[in-house]
Amino acid sequence: IGERQEPWGTTARIGRGGREDVLDSHSKGEVGESVKTKLEDLVVKLHEIDVLKFGDFKMKVGINSPVYFDLRLVVSYPEIMEELSLLLWEFSHEGEDCDHLCGVPYTALPIATLISVHTRIPMLIRRKEIKKYGTKKLIEGKFSRGDKCVIIEDVVTSGSSILETLKDLQGEGLDVTTAVVIVDREQGGRQNLLQNGLKMKSLVTLTQIMHILCEAGKVDIATVDSVERYLAVSQIRPDGTFINNPEPREAKVGRLNLSFSERAQLSHCPMSKRLFHIMSEKKTLLCVAADVTSGSEVLALAEQVGPYICVLKTHADIVDDLTGDDIAALTALAEKHNFLILEDRKFADIGHVAGLQYTQGPHHIATWADLVTVHTLSGEGVLNGLMLGLGALSPAVNRGFFLVAEMSSQDHLMSPEYVSATVKMAQKYPHMVAGLVCQSSNIISAPGLIQLTPGVKISDNADSLGQCYNSPEHAVVTRGADVAVVGRGVVCADNPALAALEYSKKLWSAYQRRVATAK
Template sequence: MKMDSFNAKLKQFAKDLFAIDAIKFGEYKTKVGVMTPVYCDLRVIVSYPRTMETLADLLVTYLENISRFDLLCGVPYTALPIATAMSLKTSIPMVMRRKEAKDYGTKKLIEGIFKEGQNCLIVEDVVTSGSSILETVKDLNGAGIKCTDAVVLLNREQGGSEFLKNNGIQMHSLLSMTQLMEYLHEAGCVDDAMVEKVKKYLAATQIDQTQLTKTIKQDRLSLSFKSRAKLARNPVAGELFEIMSSKKTTLCVAADLTNSTDLLNLAEEVGPHICILKTHIDILEDFHLNLIKPLIEIAQRHNFILFEDRKFADIGKTVEYQYSSGVYHISLWASLVTAHSLMGKGVLDALKRSGGLYKRGVFLLAEVSSAGNLINDGYVKATLAMAEEYPELIAGVVCQSPLFRAHPGLVQLTPGVSLDAEKDALGQRYASPRNVVLERGADVAVVGRGVTGAKDRGAAAQKYREVLWEAYLGRVEEA
């Protein structure tokens, strides 16, 4: 397409955006809470197939050598249909990045067929800061896909292009805000006063690149465990980060055994290779408090943390008894426990005020690895909000996807990890060590039968430890 023809088509496209109410003028609040006189609601394009086709044509034409890309990926969710239209125009395969991994099916963050080392073009609708593009790049990198370029419909000219360039991404924008305003003014869609108002707004609302860089660097998936230890508000989480860093392990073994002697033998065998030993103390058929002293001694000698996976979920007073009294006296020996948020804050208040160990931490259960569970998005969001309310008590979150990237002091613990199995007869679903670290964002990976069912449990734990640590190093180096 000749340049004159391209420009004419672009001008008409700008008018079309205005006509379908994708560009609005007035007083609108942006995602970051700042008021703007111009708001771009490009999600409406999906209801106008001809406009979407025109956009795909323009973007493909604008990129001089789009064939050099192996893959396309739209930033979720508005840019997904744009990337799809471009893929149909060019026959370049597309991959999709989820905002969160699901606990069914493949459970991947990156969906589609791809090979490690392929180069992917990021597709976005509007760029202000560019942070959404970088989040997508990080997840693609974690899956082994390279990213160097992004193409966008509209650059709001508030510093996003420069920020992306400083982070290794070259941005190509079909329209700038200035250019859009010129086209709309020329078409009589806006007057001189609105053009000037938008111009002043852009000049006054440039992004703070220093602060944004600081925020990006606080992404826990980019930071080493050593640096995150200093950011942990919960003392057990801080200790755990130090152990993980010094022992070079992210392995938690689930000791789901029914015999006390077998439990102690397992702790001795896997102790050199783990950061956490997770118990279900109430399944022991021969439990006695005499078990606790040697278990603590083994944990201290091999430098790992004892974690009772009790999953407290009752009224506060009952939880207080379950935690500090009864047969098991959990609060006297388990530095970490799990709790549901289902019953509200009373559970956490009870765990916080009970007697026992001075240093204690709670993992809140946000997502699970079992098929057919009833957890929904609302429950997950409420759980994360509760975790933020109790920073000194909450050590981390049990989940299957990177739900809290901006909270590097919290630990993501992810169960259901296996080198071989995919599922069992009772609905447990498994993920590979590499997948659980690089795609799902796990800091600590929980392995059960992959270790406890092995002939040489120590050797199995060592193998898992090495594979998981290699994946962690890849995540930190690529970030």
């Protein structure tokens, strides 16, 4: 069924014309003669211990299949389990280092454990649910934010289990770009993972297995043809729906597949619609963080970077001398250069107080900031308070909120449960919530929401105060950023305008690659 990823990124073409195509692809050296022979022997052994079953089976994603892999059985055959683990590692380990391995629970756990013991690469364990006692951790093991982790899985159909693991690992700050799997059922999993920034490499595909078994006299050619016909019409998405079924555009693809102009049509929030259009028109994902301490500096920076940004992020409470005239001049620059103003206030108080902070005080934020950031720590009341404050303004104005789901600092306390609750809150207020502040590509699924990702810098991985940085490419393609926040990389540059232009070009190029790859 197309392409198979060979060890750490080398691509080989697997033909669908018969067993000669499949076996020849091994014999030409892409995998190596030793691995080819071991693989064929192992496939036959797995068939003999009844790992491969034929019939009518209900899959995890809800569809029926004429063939089923029950790799859990290998735990009863230690020699085969060891052989399988070592062969998977021999196949996959070349060319890229990693700090940790993580098996998808539960079948892949013993495989990952054996690889870890054999290679001395530390292992992490992802729980399916957080313990209600003890450390209450979701990811067990010793690791640091930014460590590289490779996911190990047994069988991939749609890729949904790997995506669940990816989300939790990224939520802990781990860098995950590769999944190594034993069997690729060739039903869309590889593409689904790629759309989420994850490269998948499989030891063997279902097509290869069928031809190996046919060559060994274990199945007949009619069975092989039957399975291939099934695969041709059974390409699925992570939610179990068929790719070749006609469905509305919004259901057919996720946000990473779509252009900003397409996503604008699917947004319910007026401010996110406007931001999508600005990003498309100006060809930029850049948000510059104006972390300066005088009004004149804010205005000078806005004038310099305005042509290259979609958003200017301010911190009014760090500016010593911000006046009403400064704010009026800033809004005029935003109109001149067509960008939005995001006041990074991070409202977190009870609703009544948050509403007053938004509309009153020295800066009257609601009157000039198109967007504001909001912590969800105090619950929905904070949003209700902000909206109540907005409703009292005259004339009425369109505004939007970015809910803070994750931060770019080390050791932040935003647990997976907190992130999940924040996403649900965003879904409940679609007309006011423009998007989420987060670091992971699979937190936002709704294409109308915008992912704003802080901590982007071309150089440096961290600062002395725990700020973690992503490159523009990594932030957009792997992390899923729609808007990337750059602070010191522009503000501290000798020429902020040139720096902003460089970031804008790099971010737009990464976005184009993301959309092109997904489609």
